[in-house]
Amino acid sequence: MYRIDYYWHETVADDRFRYAVIAARHAGQWLFVRQKTRDSYELPAGRRESGESIEGTARRELFEETGAVRFDLEAICAFAVSQADQDTDPEGDCGMLYLAEVYEKGDVPPNSEIGEVRQGVKLPEPLHYPEIQPKLFALAEAWSGYRVRPALPEDAAAICRINSLGLGYDYPEDKTAGKLAVILAAGQDGLFVAEHRASSELAGYIHLGPYECTYADSLKNILALAVLPEHQGKMVGRMLLAEGERWARAAGASGVRLVSGSARTGAHRFYAACGYRLRKDQKNFIKQWLQ
Secondary structure, three states: OEEEEEEOOOOOOHHHEEEEEEEEEEOOEEEEEEEOOOOOEEOOEEEOOOOOOHHHHHHHHHHHHHOEEEEEEEEEEEEEEEEOOOOOOOOOOEEEEEEEEEEEEOOOOOOOOEEEEEEEOOOOOOEOOOOOHHHHHHHHHHHHHEEEEEOOHHHHHHHHHHHHHHHOOOOOHHHHHHHHHHHHHHOOOEEEEEEEOOOOOEEEEEEEEEEEEOOEEEEEEEEEEEEOHHHOOOOHHHHHHHHHHHHHHHOOOOOEEEOOOOOOHHHHHHHHHOOOOOOOOOOOOOOOOOO
């Protein structure tokens, strides 16, 4: 069993990058490759050569393995693969995952190790590294299908719906709009939404606020992270969390913390997979005099 650790905005030393993986689309379909010596498929990928930047690796491998000659290339994130029962080596090898939009391609070079280039809308079978490829592909799909942006006042109705369906909070829409306006005007919090590119529907959001106390360095506190049920399982939550962490780092916070209800076991697994550790169990008390 393998585990993938993602490094979204952390600084990764350049000499740790050993290989690049490219999720590439052409004419509305994804490109998959099969090496001549294998019967399994994978995303275009390859190891970094001496004197080469990791982006240079991605560009070279995309041409050598698919014949792509004109394309846009966007870095998604760094990642490291390790055995599931082993700790991640902080100085170990890393890869960089890219998204490419290919506008023009020809045949693969005659000396290429690739025996077949296959196009499709989903992962083909059989897969090389079947525990790893689907996770990287799902992340690339999410990156291409959604965009994360700062929340706007006009997002109130959609956020109200997400609170209801994603978190179980039935707070009135008019009050949600009023609270959102106050939060955005204050400028102290990080509030970001994930928008489905094709439909412009909001799929989820994250809200972080300051966590200042006399016994710890400055942190940011996740007040909400929710994704609509129909958009779950598509890496949208990871994208939102990554943007929240980016904002927290830029604001000078020493880290991000949160409180999650004891019944939200799926959320607990999600945060643990994203590198969060459980510190303690808590009871949640409130004394409320206004409804």
